[in-house]
Amino acid sequence: GAGVSQSPSNKVTEKGKDVELRCDPISGHTALYWYRQSLGQGLEFLIYFQGNSAPDKSGLPSDRFSAERTGGSVSTLTIQRTQQEDSAVYLCASSFSSGGETQYFGPGTRLLVL
Amino acid sequence: KQEVTQIPAALSVPEGENLVLNCSFTDSAIYNLQWFRQDPGKGLTSLLLIQSSQREQTSGRLNASLDKSSGRSTLYIAASQPGDSATYLCAVLRGAQKLVFGQGTRLTINP
Numbered sequence: 713g714a715g716v717s718q719s720p721s722n723k724v725t726e727k728g729k730d731v732e733l734r735c736d737p738i739s740g741h742t743a744l745y746w747y748r749q750s751l752g753q754g755l756e757f758l759i760y761f762q763g764n765s766a767p768d769k770s771g772l773p774s775d776r777f778s779a780e781r782t783g784g785s786v787s788t789l790t791i792q793r794t795q796q797e798d799s800a801v802y803l804c805a806s807s808f809s810s811g812g813e814t815q816y817f818g819p820g821t822r823l824l825v826l
Numbered sequence: 827k828q829e830v831t832q833i834p835a836a837l838s839v840p841e842g843e844n845l846v847l848n849c850s851f852t853d854s855a856i857y858n859l860q861w862f863r864q865d866p867g868k869g870l871t872s873l874l875l876i877q878s879s880q881r882e883q884t885s886g887r888l889n890a891s892l893d894k895s896s897g898r899s900t901l902y903i904a905a906s907q908p909g910d911s912a913t914y915l916c917a918v919l920r921g922a923q924k925l926v927f928g929q930g931t932r933l934t935i936n937p
Contacts, residue, residue, distance in 0.1 A: 716869075745924065745925075747925075754927055754928075754929045754930070755915065755917075755925075755927040756927075757924035757925065757926070760923050760924055762923075768923060768924070770924075771924065803869060803870065805870075810923060812857045812858050812877070812919055814860065814872050814875050815860070815872070815925060816872065817862075817869040817870040817871070817872075818869050819868060819869040820868075820869050
């Protein structure tokens with residue numbers, strides 16, 4: 713079946729612009745996660761959605777970062793007023809539930825802020 | 827704060843050798859531990875998941891062990907092949923939600 717998909721695959725933007733990154737989870741998966749992978753920090757958790765519950769935003773690095781999940785499926789990660797340090801690969805993952813199930817990752821969006 | 831460490835950071839071995847990758851974590855209160863593989867420019871592929879109550883999991887030439895009390899896990903790869911070349915990431919799950927990742931081991935199998 714189809715895996716987790718993310719778009720765009722690559723994004724180049726200028727400092728100060730806003731960007732939106734999209735994630736389509738595996739159909740039927742109720743849990744969705746965003747992670748960021750950068751050279752200096754490795755892979756770090758950003759935000760987690762489970763069903764209709766309030767998201768766990770504890771990993772978001774600043775208030776310039778926000779995410780939403782519409783209809784319990786597609787999610788959008790928005791970065792406002794991008795900075796050069798936001799350059800990274802943004803990975804989305806989904807799992808069947810939040811009960812410690814395997815997380816399946818998408819291919820990521822490579823963001824470069826000039 | 828949970829910290830995950832992977833040693834070595836990079837490993838290069840001849841084809842056919844058996845090898846072990848190491849992962850250690852500071853807080854034993856984990857839900858499970860996962861090993862992932864990442865190819866250059868790609869996302870993560872889940873290899874093995876070990877629940878906190880389990881000691882090991884096997885899939886083909888891969889075997890992962892978990893010792894919660896000592897905060898260690900190993901990934902054993904038997905009869906390595908050039909196609910095994912990738913970065914291997916260990917991650918622990920706390921609170922059934924977010925994964926905490928190690929920095930990875932970059933593995934190169936030389937033909």
